[in-house]
Amino acid sequence: MAVYTDITETELRDFLEPYDIGELLSYKGIAEGVENSNFLVHTSAGSYILTLYEKRVDRNDLPFFLGLMEHLAQNGLTCPLPVHRRDGIVLGTLAGRPAAVISFLEGMWPRKPTPMHCREVGKAAAVLHVSGRGFQRNRANALSVGAWRALWDQSASRADEVEAGLGAEIQTDLDHLEGNWPQGLPSGVIHADLFPDNVFFLGEELSGVIDFYFACNDLFAYDIAICLNAWCFERDGAFNVTKGMALLDGYQSVRPLSGAEADALPLLAHGAALRFFLTRLYDWLTVPDGAMVVKKDPREYLRYLRFHRKIGSAGEYGLRMGEAG
Amino acid sequence: MAVYTDITETELRDFLEPYDIGELLSYKGIAEGVENSNFLVHTSAGSYILTLYEKRVDRNDLPFFLGLMEHLAQNGLTCPLPVHRRDGIVLGTLAGRPAAVISFLEGMWPRKPTPMHCREVGKAAAVLHVSGRGFQRNRANALSVGAWRALWDQSASRADEVEAGLGAEIQTDLDHLEGNWPQGLPSGVIHADLFPDNVFFLGEELSGVIDFYFACNDLFAYDIAICLNAWCFERDGAFNVTKGMALLDGYQSVRPLSGAEADALPLLAHGAALRFFLTRLYDWLTVPDGAMVVKKDPREYLRYLRFHRKIGSAGEYGLRMGEAG
Incomplete structure (x- = not known):
């Protein structure tokens, strides 16, 4: 579990302004992901995951990770899709960290796999x-x-x-x-x-x-x-x-x-x-x-x-x- | 921030069965509340907060807290409403702890109050x-x-x-x-x-x-x-x-x-x-x-x-x- 970085509602609203994902309604730091800070964001358009990449992730690897998710989602794997801003960009900066918005997937991980x-x-x-x-x-x-x-x-x-x-x-x-x-x-x-x-x-x-x-x-x-x-x-x-x-x-x-x-x-x-x-x-x-x-x-x-x-x-x-x- | 207790998807599904809140879609431990474990739950009917009451809260006080929220919500305060099960009960047990489902309120707390x-x-x-x-x-x-x-x-x-x-x-x-x-x-x-x-x-x-x-x-x-x-x-x-x-x-x-x-x-x-x-x-x-x-x-x-x-x-x-x- 991990929420390393808190963000203010005003900086998040500013960060989301270039995206076409409706009005910000709420955001909660979630206990998921070991390396990064993750937030479950609700907007008038739906649910999203906001990830702030912390120190343990190499910034230079982010285009690989985000590009891969997009590639896989478009080629048949059920995985989150990075959301593009109106200017096409998927990787921004929030609270001094690289940050991305990705689609939220409903579902639960199996605590006792069968x-x-x-x-x-x-x-x-x-x-x-x-x-x-x-x-x-x-x-x-x-x-x-x-x-x-x-x-x-x-x-x-x-x-x-x-x-x-x-x-x-x-x-x-x-x-x-x-x-x-x-x-x-x-x-x-x-x-x-x-x-x-x-x-x-x-x-x-x-x-x-x-x-x-x-x-x-x-x-x-x-x-x-x-x-x-x-x-x-x-x-x-x-x-x-x-x-x-x-x-x-x-x-x-x-x-x-x-x-x-x-x-x-x-x-x-x-x-x-x-x-x-x-x-x-x-x-x-x-x-x-x-x-x-x-x-x-x-x-x-x-x-x-x-x-x-x-x-x-x-x-x-x-x-x-x-x-x- | 606090998620003290993890719960399995099967025990949560069983716990929610007596409620009329649709199908369980996801649940995320959220970094909110200092005394209890809180989860943001998505169901086919909407969003809810699931709270597991940990040791620092006296079980005997829970009817006061939950009854008060219901009373206030019905009398003009914008606050979460405890969800009743079909049998009328609002306080159940999950992972060995008292637990309640309450309505989820959109909104953000002001980091810099004006x-x-x-x-x-x-x-x-x-x-x-x-x-x-x-x-x-x-x-x-x-x-x-x-x-x-x-x-x-x-x-x-x-x-x-x-x-x-x-x-x-x-x-x-x-x-x-x-x-x-x-x-x-x-x-x-x-x-x-x-x-x-x-x-x-x-x-x-x-x-x-x-x-x-x-x-x-x-x-x-x-x-x-x-x-x-x-x-x-x-x-x-x-x-x-x-x-x-x-x-x-x-x-x-x-x-x-x-x-x-x-x-x-x-x-x-x-x-x-x-x-x-x-x-x-x-x-x-x-x-x-x-x-x-x-x-x-x-x-x-x-x-x-x-x-x-x-x-x-x-x-x-x-x-x-x-x-x-």
Whole structure:
């Protein structure tokens, strides 16, 4: 949750003047998004999200994120659409921060995902991968395999505070993943943070994919690997293969995986677990208590990466390859 | 800001089932209200506020607060209306907490109040006082003069940490206020927390008075005294008599003050400043950094109470008594 910046009603009214979205009626800071300040804005024309981009987001990345949302929304993904001002601009300045107005999507993220939800998110991930193909901009993944060692170096000396022997264990994983990371798999735009709180549902229907602020160019199968981690483990740490199957079936109903992608999936899932483990470990050890950042226990992802380490083939996640595989 | 309790979409859907407010479309935790968890809920019928009452609110007071909002809304005050379930009930249980659905009011609270805002809030305070007359329930003011000594005793020994000599100064004020607090002035239901963030405007029109969770039975003029403190000081600590005049004129356009109320106003304003000083001082000294409670600098109200101490008559606030006085 986060509202870092308060804004006055007069500066907001001035900010909205160049938009064709009616009269401002109300705005509430909402407890959503970890990196930015978000407001739910009501106008006489409807509901909108106003986002103020705070320090953790690189201003230079904003045209990629906003352009991508627009591109994906126009190419079949249900996601928020940045609103253009009358002069065409989508990115303004409010309270000294870059700020954008985007369409508001009704729906609720599933606190307890079911196989139905997993199937739909798998499908949406594939739609995103396919829809992103014509997008002109590029953004490297700042949190992919090449970035992990530097991240690890900032926590390594204190890792054994979390669990004895953890330092050596993670070091071995990192060496293994760096040495075996796949090359040449199908790639393009990925979401890279497709967790349940970024996917809205209305009943059984997926009503919106949000929060594209980690989106980047990387392996499609790595995005699937992130989803397997984020959607298919139970609270007790057990992998639910029914959910894995639903997610992978959903994905393949739109974009079938190649044999090479299927082969790489256990290693990619292992890597995805390490990526979230490393950022959580860093926050856990570094961010002071009471700061605005919500710290999540890194041990959740430690369990996941230990699970993936033992996986022999993607079939253990529930992957079923059709004749196309 | 505060969202203390997260709720799942399934428990919310179940909670809303007995209400006639359409289909649940979305809910967002909002950064509003200090004591409770608040959600802005969209349904197919419109927008609502869902409040979960957290520990700091006494469950036994909730029928007073909710009944009062309903009574006032039905008697001319623009304020939220608790929504009844089909079985007539307004107070349910959600995530183990008492919870209520109330109507959502569009509007924005003025970050920089003008005399126009002050006039409207004065008027609204008087409408509240008049409208409250027929309300059947009673609630003593837990933060009036009789409560201040106990509050002070919890901070007195550390007051000089805020400023040297402060302990003796406040002790003198407290003795004075306790010894001279007025008796027999007109009383009834007061809001007791009518700060700018509890009053919404749409353009020049007051569109809602919210947050009745300090409402109680006390002197009407004490409520005005709270408003003078909350609305009429500039950021530099100077009292703006134009705003004071607007507020008091607005009030008297609905309910003229008696001579005794006018005479008591400086002492009541002094007391109101002490009341907010004491609660802020307590939080300042006691609440750990990083807790959910937003700590406000008690020195703001220290300046106000030093100002009121020197006031000779209510005319210095801008009070103009007509022939009715």
